[in-house]
Structures are given as structure tokens and as C-alpha cells.
Amino acid sequence: MKLSKEKLVEMLRKMLEIRCFEEAIYYVYAQGWMPGLAHLYIGQEAIAVGVCENLKKDDYITSTHRGHGHLIAKGGDLNKMMAEVMGKVTGYCKGKGGSMHIAAPELGIMGANGIVGGSIPIATGLGLSSKLEKDSRVTICFFGEGASNQGAFHEGLNMGSLWKLPIVYVCENNLYAISVSQQRSQNIEDVATRAKAYGIPGEIVDGNDVLAVYEVAQKAINHAREGKGSTLIECKTYRWGGHHVGDPGTAYRPPKEVKLWKDKCPIKGFKFSLIKRKILTQTEIDNIENEIKQRVDKAIEFARKSSYPAPEEALDDIFAK
């Protein structure tokens, strides 16, 4: 696949932005600057970026508890995200949602979701709206292999495939549902094989290879936009950390396995290939990284300086005014 230099650089930039943001979240958590917890996307950056680089601004995505990467890839503002994670009034949801519930409908981000599999039936409705309106939007439904064991997965994919909805189901198989490995939770090796049960294409892709993800997603998105229906894409990947910032992730995963996957870092490999292809030099990459680091630092500063919502705002937004 031939991609422009600008596109390739943008893909690297987005992956670096996600990595840097997530590392900052861990730092913010460790400093005690954020309430609650957050589920980090480190290690899976190639998937959000490879998929979302195919999208238009008004295409929909539904996200998960591990959603920061999807939101950044879809154009989320770092300041508003960081502020939301810290529970500040300047956050995307005025501090009412936090890390797991960021929504930005103006960017087609129709909500991250704290319930595993919860967004799969919702994606059906988003996809159906596009079919009824003939607006040629595509809905990307992100979830993990853990969610593929929920009843909602079956109901959503059955309806989405039945009605030939413009939905791409992106399963990020990071091998663990909290502590339970995939092999201890389903009797199949590839989630994508489940596509056969719904009569839709099922694709398996190296989720740590951003170009491979981009290519597979492009095909599925075009298929959806042309009115040919849904696709299930399984991206094989790994989360580097534990389930959330407070979980070291060491109790249930062999260190060797973690190291093996860290060696397959989606960013390191992509950087290497861009330098080799003379798209970017190491210095240029360093400059990009520094610029991103500064933006993330500014996001932390913005969020820290922002106010908490007034307590009585807890009573607003239950119903429309």
C-alpha cells in the first residue's frame, strides 16, 4: 500500500501522542493528581491509529474502558481529556464521566463505555441511523476479546450483520480480560472466526503493525461505506501494563511473555521502518516527540490549573433542561 509521507508521519505522530499521553496518565496517577483509576492503552496504539486514520470527522466510534487511544486517534483534545481524567470542569464531560466515559459527539466519539461489551448494541443503532439516513457514515465499534464473550456481542453482531449495517467491529485481542487469559475464557484461538457465525467477513491482523491494521481497516470501512455490511476485524496485540494503573499485571502473566510483546512494540517497529525508508530521520522523530511531550505537559498543567466543578453541579444533566 502506497501512503503519502504526510500520512505516514501523521500515523507515527498519533501513536506517539497516545503513548506519551498514557505515560503521563500513569505519572499523574502516581502523583495523586487524579481520582479513581484509568486503563492504559500502551502497546495497542497501532490499532486505534491504523483504524481511525481511515475515518472522516463525522464517522462514529464507540469506545471502551480502555479508550484514551481511540479518542486521541479520532481527534480528541489532550487538554479536555486530561482535565476529564482529573475530574475538572474543563473536561470533555465537565468532570461527570472521567476516564471511562469521555464523549465528544462533535468528533463522532459517541462515548467510551465502562461496561464490557456495552457499546456493541449501541453501535448497531448508530449504524442503523446511517443506513436510514443514507449519510454514508461508518461506525467503528472497538472492544476486546473479553467483550466477545458477552451476550451483547452476539446480539449486536447478529443484528448488525442481518441488516447489513455500516459497522466495523474491531476486536483488540490483547490476550487478557483483566487476569484471565484468552485461552482460559474461550475455546477458540481467533475471535475473527466468530464472523462466520454472522455471515460477515472476519479478518485477522497483526495489531502491532499500524500499516497492516490501516490496510485491513480500509477494506472493511470501504465495504461498509458501499453498503455491503459489517466486518469483524481481530487485531492481535498486548497490553503492556496491568488492567489499570493500579494493577502491575505481574500476578497472571509470565515476565517472558511481557518482554516478548514489548519487543514487538508497535511504535519502535514503525519508527525503524520510517527511518529505513528515509521518510523521517531520527532527529526529526526526536523533534516530534519533544513537541508532543510539551503538549502533554501543557495538558497536565491545564488540567491541574482548572477548577473542580461546583458540588451542586452533580444535580444537573440528569434530564434535559
Next chain:
Amino acid sequence: MREITYAQAIKEALAEEMRCDENVVVLGEDVGILGGNFRATAGLYQEFGEKRVLDTPISESGIIGCAVGLAMAGFRPVAELMFGDFVCTAMDQIVNQAAKIRYMSGGKLSVPLVIRTNIGAGRSSAAQHSQSLHAWFCHTPGLKVIMPSSPYEVKGLLKSAIRDEDPVMIFEHKGMYNKKGEVPEEEYTISIGNADIKREGKDVTIIATSSMVKESMIVADRLKEEDIKVEVIDLRTLVPMDKTTIINSVKKTGRLVIVDEGVKQAGITAEIAVMVTEEVFDFLDGPIERVANENTPIPFSPPLEEFVRPTQEKIYQAVKKILK
């Protein structure tokens, strides 16, 4: 005035709203070609076609999730859950998704969704097709809950629910779908959040929901012969509750009986009773009486079912008891 059935009133409300707003769509099990298990959507498929009246697979979670997504994207879906008992298989989408999306998003997303389902025993349908589970949803901020007591109420309230910007759960009554009542030919709506005083009286207040309104009216007639003047309030909306109408009535009568078909334990009757004691305890001349279903699953055999349900006789006895 002309009389139509409760099911026909629902169908009229849907058809009228669908004609004036193309974003209104209906989805659910058997709502299309069949016209609904209780015929409440009869004729809609023929008038509006398969794109606006969608027969779905048996997937309650999928149905409500789909409706949530449609609503977020600007549609006004009306989803039917054939029996109220089936809310259980859709609970995540109702409670964790629909009810909370506006709040979690800080008001950025709206879910103008109507969920039509029902309550009501008395049909020998046993424990999984007879429950009255409306109180559960009053315990979930973010949902409006309405319980229409007649064809007139169901038409006017459903039209308002469809126009509402938030998720509304409308609990119809299975025993009333075929019952007729007066419904005006001309268009009208009934606003959500207003109770209705069905009969004025000075001696005792009965607050009733759904089909219990009619039962209470019959009891009020019987008590009138004993010179007991009963005020009957049709609650109509459980959330948001019309506290003013309730409070004013209790201030006037000083005695309160609450009648509802849900089970008694932690039911809506308890909520109303406590609200009254919080607000106007000093006006009460005696303990509040509650008439509700026994704390049992709904049994199959008619004498068993009759035994556990709220009945006219139980309402009558409750009024007599607090007037002693």
C-alpha cells in the same frame, strides 16, 4: 365521545407522531408484520414500511442498545419490550447506558428514547410473564417512568414521551390493551409529571397507578354509598412525581391509601408513603395503608393469583381500616 381500546390509542399516538416527525421509528419483537403481540402497533408497518417499523430478532439487549444508538444519532426510537418481564435481559442497556449517557457525557449526548413495555398479572401467565417491575426504574436517576391508566392517558402520555428529550419508560397494562375508553378525535397530549385527580373527596385519599385507578374508582363508588367521600388520584407519572398534587390531597383528607400492582416490598407505594411522612406528617390523621401485590412471584393457578394481587376488596378494606 368515541371509544377506542388502549391498544388502538397506543397505535394512534405512534402513527400521529410518526406522521409529523420522520425521525420517529418503532422497533421490537413482532411489532411489524404482526402488529405487536398485543396489537398496539397494528397497521404501522403497512403505513410506514419496514424502514420505520422494524421487526427485530429476539434480542432485548440488542433492541434497546440499537434504540440508544439511534437516539444518540438524532432519531426518536420507540422500542417495545413485549412483556415487562423481559426488561431483565435488557437491563444493562436501560440502566447503565440509556439512563446515564446524558449525565456521564456532561449533557453532551441526549437519548430521546421511549421504551414501551407493560405490567400486570391476572392472566394466568405465571411468574415470568406477569410481573410489575416499574419500581425498579424509579430507582435509576435518568429515566422517566409513566404508567397510563386508560386509553385517554396512554395516548396523551405516549405522545409526550416521544417528544421528550430523555429516555422514558412507559409501563402499559396487559389487562387493559383490549379495554375501551373515551379518547377525543382531536389531537392532544398529556404532560409528563402531572398526576390527575380522578374524583374529589374529603375523607380519604387513594393514590393509584395503572389499572388500579379504575379498581379504586369502583371502590370509591361503593364507599360513597356509605357516605365516605374518597379522593382518587391517578399518579400517571412515577418519575418525575407530582408531589404537589399528592401533598395537597393529603392535607385535605388526612388519610392515605396507596394502591399499586407491584410487590409491596420496596415498591413505589413505600416511596410515596415515606415522601408523604417527610412532607406532611402533621397532616396525617392515621397510618398510611398500602395495597400491593404480596411479596411472592406471580403464581399460575387462578385462585393463587387472585390471592396475591391487589383487589377491590383489599382496597375497600384498607380504606375502612384507616377510617376506624
